[in-house]
């Protein structure tokens with residue numbers, strides 16, 4: 001298959017919209033479908049809102065809106081697509097059924113990627129025609145600005161299709177992370193979930209508010225994480241001998257342990273602490289207003305990060 005140009009996006013909520021914008025800004029032809037056939041207007045206004053950020057990050061001049069086609073039939077959406085990005089609600093039975101429909105109407109050699117955040121590909125492709133073309137392509141929100149995508153194979157996904165998917169994601173300025181074998185939650189969400197779960201325990205036990213916990217990340221680890229991950233960060237924490245001394249000093253603490261493996265029950269009390277806590281943090285700003293601030297920041301920080309990444313990698 002030559003360079004992939006025609007992309008279908010199935011499910012156009014938060015993540016589907018992100019893929020559409022990223023693909024359009026990289027000159028792909030995009031066919032979109034959602035079971036909610038009224039989403040087209042919302043998508044057009046999201047494209048308009050995000051374009052200034054996308055344009056700046058990728059040094060683009062023009063977005064050709066004629067390349068965007070929203071259909072009310074899944075069959076028509078899939079007919080010409082060479083790459084299909086599934087972005088429907090996270091649920092095993094819904095995705096397995098939807099992917100089986102996609103497999104039925106898609107070209108037999110098109111690649112099918114699911115945006116799932118943690119479901120096993122072997123299971124969601126179990127009823128799909130030609131399942132060796134099925135992968136997970138797990139992105140991060142906002143998809144139109146963040147470069148990470150985890151490519152996860154199912155047990156019978158072919159090497160050839162994994163490589164084609166990798167090439168496609170690179171063509172839309174992403175940095176694919178090739179996960180060796182499927183595992184629940186893949187890589188990043190396993191890490192994110194651990195942090196989220198511990199945060200829930202701390203809030204549930206009344207030690208801190210959502211705002212206080214967010215500040216504990218934003219002003220410390222978060223600033224470092226935008227350049228380097230936990231392991232290289234901890235290597236530096238060990239002084240001159242790096243990780244070796246870090247393990248000698250902090251290794252024993254692993255036996256305490258500080259953290260709790262199981263998540264707390266999502267009780268009414270905990271849910272309301274999370275909802276009222278984050279509403280207070282929003283200070284009356286809408287999600288769209290905060291997204292604009294975040295998007296501008298992500299553009300600026302990625303431009304800055306490029307300069308420093310070159311020295312490290």
Ligand SMILES: NC(=O)c1ccc[n+]([C@@H]2O[C@H](COP(=O)([O-])OP(=O)(O)OC[C@H]3O[C@@H](n4cnc5c(N)ncnc54)[C@H](O)[C@@H]3O)[C@@H](O)[C@H]2O)c1
Pocket residue numbers: 010011012013014015016033034035036086087088089090091094098115116117118138139140141
């Ligand atoms: N939100 C995130 O931060 C995030 C990040 C990475 C991956 N994901 C994954 O992306 C996928 C979508 O998540 P989201 O946050 O965009 O959800 P969402 O609720 O915003 O959007 C889901 C969309 O799927 C549509 N849909 C549901 N069933 C459908 C069907 N049978 N056919 C066509 N459309 C259908 C819904 O109408 C809705 O518009 C999930 O698998 C999720 O795990 C989400």
